[in-house]
Amino acid sequence: MNRGAPALVVGLALTVYSLLTTAVTAGQQLAVVNRTFLVIYRPGPAWLPGKPVTEQPLKEHGKYILSLYISDSMKLAGPLTDNAGGAVLLDVADESKAKAIVAEDPAVKFGIFIYELHPWELKPWDE
Numbered sequence: 001m002n003r004g005a006p007a008l009v010v011g012l013a014l015t016v017y018s019l020l021t022t023a024v025t026a027g028q029q030l031a032v033v034n035r036t037f038l039v040i041y042r043p044g045p046a047w048l049p050g051k052p053v054t055e056q057p058l059k060e061h062g063k064y065i066l067s068l069y070i071s072d073s074m075k076l077a078g079p080l081t082d083n084a085g086g087a088v089l090l091d092v093a094d095e096s097k098a099k100a101i102v103a104e105d106p107a108v109k110f111g112i113f114i115y116e117l118h119p120w121e122l123k124p125w126d127e
Helices: 003-031 058-072 095-105
Strands: 034-045 074-079 088-092 113-119
Touching: 034 095, 058 074, 058 088, 088 095, 095 113
Parallel strands: none
Antiparallel strands: 034 088, 034 113, 074 088
C-alpha cells in the first residue's frame, strides 16, 4: 500500500463530510423559509342561519386555531366583524401544507365554514 494512501483516504473522507454537512445545512436553511397564505372562511352549509359568528358552533375550530398558533403555523386569526366568516394568516412551507391544515379544521370538516386559500406576499410599508 502506498504510504500516502491513508492520508488520501482521510482527506477524501473529510471532503465528503464537509460537502454533506454543507448540503444538510443548506437544506435546513431552505426548510425554514416559509410562505404566507391568507385563508378566508365563509359560512358553509352547516352555518346556523340568522346567528352571528359568536353564536356558531366553533369551539373545536377555536381549539384547532390555537394549536396552529402554538405550533407557529398561524400568525393572525379572527372573525370578520360583519359576521361573514373569518380570516387566518398561515406561515407554512408550501401550499400543500396550507391546504392540509385547512382541510383538518373541524369547522371545514363539519361544513360550518367553506374557505378560500390565497398565497400572500406581505409588504413592509414602513421601509
